[in-house]
Amino acid sequence: MVAVTHTARQVRKVILDAFVHTGQAPTVRGIMAALGLSRAAVRATFREIAAIDTFWVEPETEQIHLLAPFANTKTPYIVTVEGVRKWYAVCGLAALGIWAFFPGQTVQVAAACRDCGEAIRLQCQDGQLTARSPAPLIAHLGVPVARWRDDVPGA
Amino acid sequence: MQLFRSEAHARAWEAQHAGREGEVLTLEQALAVATFVGKDRPQFTYTHPRATGAWESFVQSLGLTGAWWQPQ
Numbered sequence A: 001m002v003a004v005t006h007t008a009r010q011v012r013k014v015i016l017d018a019f020v021h022t023g024q025a026p027t028v029r030g031i032m033a034a035l036g037l038s039r040a041a042v043r044a045t046f047r048e049i050a051a052i053d054t055f056w057v058e059p060e061t062e063q064i065h066l067l068a069p070f071a072n073t074k075t076p077y078i079v080t081v082e083g084v085r086k087w088y089a090v091c092g093l094a095a096l097g098i099w100a101f102f103p104g105q106t107v108q109v110a111a112a113c114r115d116c117g118e119a120i121r122l123q124c125q126d127g128q129l130t131a132r133s134p135a136p137l138i139a140h141l142g143v144p145v146a147r148w149r150d151d152v153p154g155a
Numbered sequence B: 001m002q003l004f005r006s007e008a009h010a011r012a013w014e015a016q017h018a019g020r021e022g023e024v025l026t027l028e029q030a031l032a033v034a035t036f037v038g039k040d041r042p043q044f045t046y047t048h049p050r051a052t053g054a055w056e057s058f059v060q061s062l063g064l065t066g067a068w069w070q071p072q
Helices: A006-022 A028-035 A039-052 A092-101 B007-016 B027-038 B055-061
Strands: A055-057 A064-067 A078-081 A084-088 A107-112 A119-125 A128-133 A138-141 B002-004 B023-026
Touching (some): A006 A028, A006 A039, A006 A064, A006 A092, A028 A039, A039 A055, A092 A107, A092 A138, A092 B002, A092 B027, A128 B027, A138 B007, A138 B027, B002 B007, B023 B027
Antiparallel strands (some): A055 A064, A078 A107, A107 A119, A138 B002
C-alpha cells in the first residue's frame, strides 16, 4: 500500500471538488488559497497524488491536465449530467466510471468511434448502463496497464 | 481506452496508428473495469487498485490474463 499524507489527500479532494462543480481543475494558486499551503507544499503533494491515482500536471506551467476521471481540456468524451454539459472524461474508461461522482443522477457520454467517426452515446446511472447507441460497441486498450502512468492519453 | 463500433473498426484504427496495437474488451467488460477502478474515486482514502494489489485478481476474474494486464 502506498503511503500518502493527509495533505495530499486534501489537495486531491480540492481538485476533484473543483472538477465536479465547475468542470475544470483549480489552479495551483487556487489550491494554495483553499488549503493555506505554500506553492512548494502543493507541488510536493502532486507527486503523492500521482502515486495513488491517474494524475497529470504539466511540469513547466503547473497546469493540471487531468485527475481521473476528469480532463481539464476538451477530449472526445463529452459528459452531460442531468442535462448539464460541462465535463470531459479522460478516455473511454474514465467516461464509463465518471458516474461515481454523480450518485443518483443520469450521466450521458457523447463520443465517436475513433475509426469512422460515427456518434456514440452512452447513458449510465449509479454504475448501470441504461442506454447505448449504436448497440454493438467495444472498448480498445492501446497501452499495457503497466504503462498507463506514462501514457495516459494513449491508454 | 477508446470506444469503437466493433472490433473491425478498432483493428482498422490500429492499422493507421503504429504502436497502438492493443486489446479489445466488450463494453460490459470495460464497464466492469471502470466500475472497479472508479467506484471509490470520490472517497478521501482512495488508492488506485494497481497500487493496492487488488488489480491482478480482479482482471483475472474477468478472464483478462497475460502480461498486457499486469500492473508491473
